Amino acid sequence: MSGIITQKPVVQLRVEKCLGLYHQKNIQPFIKEFHQLILKSKVRYPLLEYSAKLLVEKIEWDDQIRAADQIMQLHENGCSVVAGIILQLRLPKAVDEPIKKAGEYMILGDEWYVCDNLAERVMGHSLLLFPQKTIPILRQLTQHENKWLVRSVGVATHYATKKGLKKKFAEEMFQILLAQSHLTDFHTKTGIGWGAKTIVKFHPDIYQKYKKKIEVDSVRPWFKTKLKIGLGRSEKYAGRFD
Numbered sequence: 001m002s003g004i005i006t007q008k009p010v011v012q013l014r015v016e017k018c019l020g021l022y023h024q025k026n027i028q029p030f031i032k033e034f035h036q037l038i039l040k041s042k043v044r045y046p047l048l049e050y051s052a053k054l055l056v057e058k059i060e061w062d063d064q065i066r067a068a069d070q071i072m073q074l075h076e077n078g079c080s081v082v083a084g085i086i087l088q089l090r091l092p093k094a095v096d097e098p099i100k101k102a103g104e105y106m107i108l109g110d111e112w113y114v115c116d117n118l119a120e121r122v123m124g125h126s127l128l129l130f131p132q133k134t135i136p137i138l139r140q141l142t143q144h145e146n147k148w149l150v151r152s153v154g155v156a157t158h159y160a161t162k163k164g165l166k167k168k169f170a171e172e173m174f175q176i177l178l179a180q181s182h183l184t185d186f187h188t189k190t191g192i193g194w195g196a197k198t199i200v201k202f203h204p205d206i207y208q209k210y211k212k213k214i215e216v217d218s219v220r221p222w223f224k225t226k227l228k229i230g231l232g233r234s235e236k237y238a239g240r241f242d
Contacts, residue, residue, distance in 0.1 A: 003041055003042070004041065004042040004043075005038075005041045005042065005043045005047060006044070006047075008047065008050055011038070011043070011047050011050055011051050011054070012054060014037040014038055014051075015034070015037075015038065015051050015054045015055065016054075017033065017037065018030055018033040018034045018037060018038070018055075019054075019055070019058050019059075021033055022058070022059060022063075023058075027063065027066060027067065027070065028070075030067075031067065031070045031071065031074075034051075034055075034071070035071075035074050035076070038051050038078075038082075039071070039074060039076040039078050039079060039082070040076065043078060045078070045081050048078045048081040048082055048085075049081060049082075049085045049121075051082060052081070052082040052083075052084075052085035052086050052089075053085060053089070055067065055082075055086065056085070056086055056089045064086055064090065065086075065101065067086065068082075068083040068086045068087065068101070068105075071083050071086075072105045072108055072109065073108075075109070077113070079109075079114075080105060080109055080113070080114040080117035080118050081117050081121070083105055083118070084102065084117050084118045084120070084121030084122055085121055087101055087102055087118075087121070087122045088121045088122055088125050091122070091125060091126050091129065091130065092129075095126050095130050095133045095134055095137070096137065098122050098126070099122060099123055099126060099134070099137055101122075102118040102119070102122040102123060102152075103141070103144075103146075103148075103149050103152070105118055106118055106119075106146070106148040106149060106152060107146055107148060107149070109148075110148070112148075112151070112187055112190075114148075115148040115151050115152055115155065115187075115191070116151075116155050116191075118152070119151070119152035119153075119155035119156045119159070119191075120155060120156065120158075120159040123138065123141075123152050123153070123155070123156035123159075124155065124156035124157070124158070124159030124160045124163075125159070125160075126156075127156050127157065127159075127160040127165065127169075127173070128159070128160040128163050128164070128165055131160075131165065131166070131169040131172075135169065135172055135173065135176075138153045138156060138157075138173070138176065139176050141153050142176060142179070142180055147185050147187050147188050148187070150180070150183070150185075150188045150191070150192070151187050151188050151190065151191030151192070152191065153176065153177070153180075153191065153192065153195065154177060154180075154188075154190075154191035154192035154193065154194050154195035154196070155191045155194060155195065156195070157170075157173045157177060157194075157195030157196075157198065157199065158194045158195045158197075158198040160173075161173075161195070161198045161199050161202055161203075162198055162202070167203055167206075170199050170202070170203055170206065171199075171203070171206050171209075173195065173199065174196065174199045174200075174203075174206050174210065175210075177192050177195050177196045177199070178196070178210060178213065178214070178219070178223075180192045181196075181218075181219040181220055181223035182218060182219075182220060183220075184220075189222055189223075192223070193222060193223060193225075193226035194226070196223065196226055196227060196230070197226040197227065197229055197230035198230065199230070200227050200230035200231050200234060201230040201231070201233045201234050202234070204230075204231055204234040207227060207230075207231060214227065
């Protein structure tokens with residue numbers, strides 16, 4: 001059973017079939033069935049997220065990470081979406097563990113879309129809901145040796161800012177991103193620039209506040225270009241989340 005899935009009831013029926021195996025206390029057949037019935041089908045991201053929520057409702061807390069680990073080992077396109085939601089739903093109890101796990105999955109997946117799927121759903125969601133706990137973690141991630149974890153900081157910032165991150169926290173994130181404006185790797189530049197662009201789109205006054213620091217030669221042209229693009233789109237959004 002693969003094909004295209006476009007409706008929640010179909011997802012629900014297939015997930016329930018998978019969960020029947022889980023309730024027999026057998027993780028491997030459960031994951032194999034989920035692979036065949038959901039992950040090998042063409043499923044839009046919102047329905048993949050829905051399937052992950054159904055899993056979390058029925059899977060015991062201690063088994064959730066085991067399930068996410070095995071799902072990520074399957075290397076299907078939707079694996080990072082499902083794993084991301086499983087981790088996201090664990091955030092209210094502990095911020096550190098889901099973010100650490102998301103980082104491990106990014107390294108394992110080693111693709112830009114794996115990074116972005118996880119960064120939005122885990123780091124970005126955490127930044128939006130728990131900024132004071134999350135910002136120090138993201139600051140540390142900018143120094144990580146792996147490019148995907150550095151990129152994730154910008155992607156998370158983009159997500160949280162467009163969803164309504166408070167201005168004072170957006171400014172803190174802008175300072176962190178500005179400190180990475182010397183980067184040269186394509187993937188990290190893309191993520192960091194994306195986050196910075198979104199901040200100035202919604203909060204152009206942050207750009208004005210840091211204008212002198214932005215204009216120095218040590219800030220690379222790619223970063224300045226991203227900010228100009230964001231400013232060009234700022235009129236419609238400025239002050240929306242002040």
